[in-house]
Amino acid sequence: MRVIVVGGGIAGLGAAHRLREDGHEVVLLEQDTEAGGRCRSVHWHGVWAVTGAFAFLGAETNLTDLARKLGIDQPDGMVDLTAAHQWNVLVERKRTVAFGAFDLISAAKHPAIPLLEKAKLLATLPKLAQIAVAGDPRDITSAAALDDVNACEYFRRYSPTFVDYFLEPCVAMFCGYGEDDYSLAWTAWSTAGRLSWSGDRIWSFKERGAGRITYELGRNLAADPQVDLRLGCRARAVRYDADGVQVDIQQDGRAETLSGDAVVIAVPGNKVAALMPTLDDARRGFFDSIDYSGHHIVYYLLDRPKGDLLDTYVLPAADGFRRTGNLRFTDMGNGTTFAHSQWKDFGCRQHAGASTAELLTIAWGDVVDALPQLAETRVIDSFISRQPDAICKRPKGYIRSLQRFRDLGPLPRVAFCGDYLTNSTVGQSHWSGLKAAEDLIGRGY
Secondary structure (H helix, E strand, O other): OEEEEEOOOHHHHHHHHHHHHOOOEEEEEEOOOOOOOOOOEEEEOOEEEEOOOOOEEOOOHHHHHHHHHHOOOOHHHEEEOOHHHOEEEEEOOOEEEEEOOOOHHHHHOOOOOOHHHHHHHHHHHHHHHHHHHHOOOOOHHHHHHHOOOEHHHHHHOOOHHHHHHHHHHHHHHHHOOOOOOEEHHHHHHHHHOOOOOOOOOEEEEOOOOOHHHHHHHHHHHHOOOOEEEEEOEEEEEEEEEOOEEEEEEEEOOEEEEEEEOEEEEOOOHHHHHHHOOOOOHHHHHHHHOOOEEOOOEEEEEEOOOOOOOOOEEEOOHHHOOOOEEEEEEEEOOOOOEEEEEEEOHHHHHHOOOOOHHHHHHHHHHHHHHHOHHHOOOOEEEEEEEOOOOOEEOEOOOHHHHHHHHHHOOOEOOEEEOOHHHOOOOHHHHHHHHHHHHHHHHHHOO
């Protein structure tokens, strides 16, 4: 087969690599000048700063398998970040409360939860745990029974403290979500399942951080004579019929139509409908309903040692931090500190039209608002990775909608992949690309 893969993020790269393992010709289209999508890194002041995903889950073995295939699985080149992902919530702008692993049972037992709320909260967990643990860790629709209520709405009935100082700030830290952006189904499935981030090793690479895996995968594909890797290439339209596919593209100011036997659509879910003018109404309705949260990352080099600053501060919306979700600090050992802040979706939308300079000013103001002791600190340098479409939202009803989309069955010569079909971790997104490739291979065009 000659397969055109539209989108060079981790899902599209994974699909292209799997297709090549099976001997198929691949044309890989990526609109940016570098493959990797939301899993990349840049070298800045001697540090590898990721522009999206921060780390990988040890339970997602498809990534460790990929690292082995790429020859980058040497133990001395990897780093365990489990301890670094412990976090401290800044409560009522006065004190910090340390939390451990992100799982519902640990949170419900935490001493910061008032006793009466804790009893009510713990009573809700057996049912949730039963559904979550029994569900398929690769199939988010296995938790559809819990999809009729948003998670914060559900848990606020039992413990407002849990929602305000654990659930909202923690999910905002990882995903940028607001309170209405994730259902009880997604929360239970993604935090208690066998591929969740609770209680498992979190790891990355010493060089390039999380961005190394897409960097090496992109290099591997670029060196393959059976891969036509086109960077800076924008797909304009995808058409399909029983005989093949055609993709209209624009590159270097020139328009061209590519033909192939099949196509993998590996762009964010909210971009799919615009690419496919002949898409039927049922599928178009699903894609039109998909929304993504923004999750900007702002990096700073501070002219001061870390001193008594904690490694991590997580900022609750309940205390007025609706825009910036968390802060991290690393001492560089030379009198300077490497820091970053992450924005929630609310802030990204609130300032969608702002310039980069304006965003940097606003972001630093949020840092000082949270930690007034930094007011006189000189910022040597800063930059922002703007991620307006970072992570697929999963509000109540989303998982049932996904199930209805799946029930429609495949389109001729077309396969879809991306975080919107599963979870938004790097491993789950990559796995969706593997499944899209294997779907087309199985159909045997």
